[in-house]
Amino acid sequence: MSVRLELDDLSVVYDGARDGHPAVAGVSLSLEAGRIGCLLGPSGCGKTTVLKAIAGFEPVRAGQVRLGGSVLSAPGVHVQPERRRVGMMFQEYALFPHLSAAENVAFGLRRRPAPERRARVAELLALVDLADAGERYPHQLSGGQQQRIALARALAPEPALLLLDEPFSNLDGATRERLSVEVRDILHRAGQTAMLVTHHHSEARTLADDIGTMHNGRLTDWAAAPR
């Protein structure tokens, strides 16, 4: 079940940062359950650092990360990444090359009984419109199909929140545009709360319900995307 994400006055400082300069400073936002948020901004502005703090890969210096009302990160509080129910999808090395598409999707379901796992994989392959591609290996799929399988794999364990970090950056412009529409529809159908990071404005406008712009570690606005 998807839930609401809240960042409250979040600051992150990397060990060894020059003059203790924060990579993220005072970022607050609220993303309602089932909505797709997007952080936009130039290279180095702190977008990925926000995602790392949400995922639990970086501790927070100040403020809170809350998911469904539970505090995951705060000074002195740090729920381990594997216990956060936060899924992730990145641009590169998305799939295991030696596993078939179906085996890739099943990867996060290892602890489930085999019949349940098979049913969930079939459901996910259908959701991303690749029901017939389960036996294929990543090199037998197009870039866009590979990313749809990566999305299915990320959604399979039913994360409370999905993070997408520049998921389409290694695809050409036309594929990126088409896939943005497809991914938005898949996420909405699944009722999945998701947070995307990109520096492509067109991707943000196509995919996101709420968009924020970051500059120098700060979130300068956060509002519903114009439709």
Ligand SMILES: Nc1ncnc2c1ncn2[C@@H]1O[C@H](COP(=O)(O)OP(=O)(O)OP(=O)(O)O)[C@@H](O)[C@H]1O
């Ligand atoms: N592990 C680290 N240690 C120290 N500083 C870091 C580390 N990772 C990132 N930074 C710094 O933190 C700032 C924010 O980086 P971040 O990766 O969040 O930016 P970004 O907006 O995601 O950039 P890009 O679009 O290029 O991925 C940058 O100044 C960067 O140099």
